[in-house]
Amino acid sequence: METRHPSFWHYGIVYVALMGLAVLSFGLSFLPIGGWQDAIAILIGALKALLVAAYFMHLVEQRFANRLVPSVAVALAVILVVITTLDPITRKTFPRAPMPLEASAPVGP
Amino acid sequence: MNGHRLAEQFSTFAKQDHAARLGMWGFLGSEVTLFGGLFALYAAYRAMYGHEFVAAVGHNNLAIGTINTLILLTSSFTVALTVWAARAARSKLIAPLLGLTILLGCVFLLLKGIEWSQHFHQGILPGLHYRNREMQEFGAKVFFTLYFIMTGLHAIHVVIGIAVLGWFAVQAGRRLYTPEHHVTLEMATLYWHLVDIVWIFLWPAFYLMRG
Amino acid sequence: MSAAAPAAQNSPAPDYLHDGSGIASWLLTRDHKRIAIMFYVLIVTFLFLGGIFALVLRTELLTPERTIIDATTYNRMFTMHGVTMVWLFMIPAIPNIFGNFVLPPMLGAKDLAFPRLNLASLYVYAIGAIVVLAGMVAGGADTGWTFYVPYSAETKTAVAPVVAGIFILGFSSIFTAINFIATVHTLRAEGISWMRMPLFAWGIYATSIIMLLATPVLALVLVLVAIDHLFGFGVFNPAIGGDPVLFQHLFWFYSHPAVYIMVLPAMGVISEVVPTFAHRRPASYTAIAISSLGIAFVGFLSWGHHLFVAGMSELDAGIFGGLSMFVAIFSAIKVFAWTGTLYKGSIAFRTPLLYFFGFLFLFIFGGMTGVAVATQGLDVHWHDTYFIVAHFHFIMVGGTITAFLAAAHYWFPKMFGRMYSERVGLLASAAVFIGFFFTFFPQFLLGNLGMPRRYYAYPAHFQFLNVLSTGGAWLLGSAMLLALGNLVVALKYGKPATANPWHSRSYEWLSASPPITHNFEETPVIRRDPYCYVLSEHESRERSFPPSETAA
Known part of the structure; x- marks a missing residue:
């Protein structure tokens, strides 16, 4: 566990990615593609949740x-x-x- | 205390910290199934009342919902940085970062309150109290009842999170967290991240999914 | 005989019962053993309260019409019986009493991972129980323990405090579960690998996973009922488009796995009792250990078999009917492993083992009827009849009660340092089984004849079987009193127990009887497994502590 810890920039990159995904999800929600929208929104949400869990919550470095x-x-x-x-x-x-x-x-x- | 003391039942700090993290993850797991039950209701009702849900999602204030999403993501970033600061031996940064997180949490709640009061003015209230004239279908009533329950439960978690982080901000002022010993702070941040993750899914459910 | 045990030299450390005196030393303790004893007192009290409710119910059903109470009281009484027995007795009974007491020494640990959280669990349990009791005093609910909407939202009885109390009790479950999981992961002594854990620890571990992840959904659904009842925020209210069937989905997502919260620890107890009294390694350690996890997992996937006639879809009903049968497979693996353990064992016919035989009969009978009701066609006939009542009493009540009593006798010497009267214990055990059988076996017949559950009155031609059932209930009640009276008497008058009176090889018996506060004088270092009956008792003890001690 006490291996190398992520640096400030790692957190920064994840943060930028999260904000980017949020904006992307916002933009895509205006596409007239019916029910596909729901799937896209849920997938992007899952990806964001995974990023938060893996890096902000340090699951990648856990046992x-x-x-x-x-x-x-x-x-x-x-x-x-x-x-x-x-x-x-x-x-x-x-x-x-x-x-x-x-x-x-x-x-x- | 703050985890600096090795409890008698543990042989090493590594084991004690592992137990603390595992316990916290267990608690978060229970939160996941708690909200999982609510999302199950949401999904099942959406399967019953698809069109009415879509219309009701469109009625919600997309701007506020989206801004709140960005706010919570940012607060997740700032609270994650406290653990970085503790590990990098920059404990001076911890209290201000926690303060910033709390501030963002308060702004989130403020916007949420504005949104709720907008709903109240339109006669959109939970359950039998629903008074809105434009959307009279079953689906709309169920949607907004779920909306109040789910965002309300989430808001309660935000309030608890703010209280917990506030307590840790006070502790951080006393420079209690070091690169070796910060597991309690880390656990508090985990709770805040969970609140963020729940919102990551509430946002599409109540603002985005208009398809 | 144990040459080593009497030589438990007058240890300088006092045992946990005498380490500190006065009320505060109990109420503020962090010792898992003292917390377990306090749970013991509370939980047994509620067992008797629930038992009294049951006897009143059975007495009322002695005659087809009114016997001693009116219909409304009857409705409240069966609700209170269910609530008390499920949440105040069966869910916490084995984990919080015996799990709390025995798990740390079984892992060679000094305490649970979070002693303060353990104490908090006790207080939360007590507060929850008080709130439930307040609800009962305020008239009690008349919904049945399942709180089905829409009735639970509409009834004028005291649903809110009862539901609130159960909500609070849920936190006690979650605290305990977190504690047990963290303990099993982090506090196993050196040499106790996962596959060297005593089987009871496996049972407790699997139980904890269910408690941790299912209880929140119960809490959620109870809150939803309560806010509907109190404020009209009815997310299940059909008047605004809510679907009560969804309530049942969420309710049984907890309450079906809850059956395994009750029965997995019971299976754990049995898995300890059988090897000890057969003096033999379990027929398959791995099968018993892993099937606990299997039951925990499949238990999460079978909630829908409670909804066959509720208006659920055909597809879901099919899925759930099929998945439910998997539970029987894992259970059967355990049953064969236990009975296989007896084969060629050198059996010591003591009270706990007699309870095991009772358990085995009730569990197999209840389990087989469970497979029957998991088939939809049969369930339509039996649903909401006494057949179901008899089925779940056989499997979860019969399983839990017999295992609870087996545990109470098996670990009694360890917990209190005294021996109970074996003769009275055996008698009570036989009486419990006979009483239980006569209470619930007639109910299978009644249900099959079509007598609905929860009814106050019944046609006169059902009376014979009902009288039989009531007689059995009174016998069961008396037998329980006898069993527990025997233990209470032994607290004071029992012969002092040696450290390991059953000559078990499991690790908790390495401690003194009763154990010192830190459980072991010296931290164990285990170089054997917990069922090594090929080794002598002395040798297995030598392989449990660092060599220096045994050399001395």
Whole structure:
């Protein structure tokens, strides 16, 4: 762990990269490409988060265990998001979302 | 104390620091799943009410959201530099850097407050209190309820972070951090970075994703 | 016999029970053992509180209509029974009492990594418990322990304090989990590699991962219910487009893994008890250790089997049904490893081992019914009936209670330096099992016949089985009293225990009974594994400390 520490300039480069990515994400959000925008925004966000975690939070220089713990947490959070979201997307028998009272008025005989 | 003392259960400082870091990362991991649950709700509701979410995202103040993003990224940079300063034996810089970070955090909260009050004026309130006339669909109501809960929980974290960094700024004034012993300061900065990372994802969720 | 143990020369250091006296020396202690004892007192108190709730419920169900309480009280009573037993007893029981006490000596350590955080965990637990109790005094909630929306947001009962109390209890879990994880990583004594850790430590480690990463989601979902209940900020409220099914997703993301928070430490206890009393190396150390992690991981991926009839999508239901069955595979690996350990062992038939047999039966029976309810077609029939009640009581309550009692007897000499009465212990163990079986086995039949859970009244033709179940409950309650009474009596009147009365090879028995505050007079340096029954007790002790000591 007590190897070489990043210099001031390393932090500076990461900072510039983060700001650049933020501006890029901002700019791309005006492109008329529909749902692709969401994917781009999430990807750029993930990249930024990775930069912060790796360099500002020094995960690159940490021991394996310290990298493992947040990785497992992130993996579980992703699983939670994906499987939960998969539910409304793939509902067939049941309505995808609650309906306003008028719309879901009795359909029976 | 400040980690300068070797607790009796540890044989070396290296092990003690490792335990401290691991404990902190564990805590941050629990924060990740906490916000993970909220993002799961966001994603599932977005899957239900896609168009209404898009319209509601467009309604939010993109300028404030983006400026706040840049502010938090900058504050993450300044707080990361405190660890650099401690390691480079420039402990004089630590307190001012923490002060700058806290200032940025306060500006963030101020802008957030302005944005919330704009929402309140438009009758956009959480849950059953929602009064806005233009966006009456279910999706808009759910979106803004989530918006208040998620940014509110994040703002609480910012406030806690400011308090923690303030305490460390006072400690730093007493020159307690050295290249060898700064693990507690490092842990405080980790918390602030986490707050930043959460916002990195809140920003697209509530301001950018209009597609 | 242990030639070395009686020669535990009158050590200058007092044992942890006598190291300092007065209330403050307990309330402000950082000694993991004293904290464990305080947890012990609190948690057993709540076990009895929850048990009283259970007996009132069962007594009410003696007759088809009203017996002793009215319907609203009944609803509150089963909610309070669930809340007390789940969050005040089962979640903290084995980790916070026995994990706290035994984990550091098992790793050859002086204490946990963060002693202050450990004490904080105790106080947070106490505060959370007080808030929950205040909620109960204020009338209690009538939602069931699951707090399903939208009812939990609408009911006029005291949902908010109960939920707030559970929220606070969550922090206790997280603190303890952080502490255990850091301890296992950093405080293993020289020579205790990962694959030389006692299996209980593996169980506790896997449990801690779940506690750490699942509890925040529970905290979140409870806060969401509370702010809906109090302020109308209903993110799950269908009136504004919220979907209650999403509440269930998040709730069970915690509460399903929570079952493994309860049962993994129980499996850890069993994994210690069986080799000790079979006097034999576990049939497969690796299989038991790694399957704990496997259960922890798969446990996170099976929450949706609670939602089969909730309106979840077909695809999700299929995924969750399949993944749930993996848990059975990992559990079966453990079961075979335990029973394989007994084979050709030289078995000492003591109370903890008898609890293991009870555990084995309840666990297999409960586990197999679990596989059955993980199939969607069958679950539709059994969902929300007494079949489910019986299933989860068999597997998680039966598993936890028998292992809890096994641990209470197994480590009793270590914790208090005295021996309990083996005869009474064996009797109580048999009675616990019989009582448990008669309480819950009829409930399988009732559920299969279609009796719904949480109902106050039932048709008269269900009465016979209900009477059987109530009788079993009273027997179970008495047996628990007998078991714990036996231990309480032994605190004062038991024969003094030697350092290692069971002749175990696990590292915690290297300390004196009861241990000194720093656990070991000399820091262990381990040159053997914790189940080396081929070595004599003396030899295994020699290989546990630096050579200079044994030469002297």
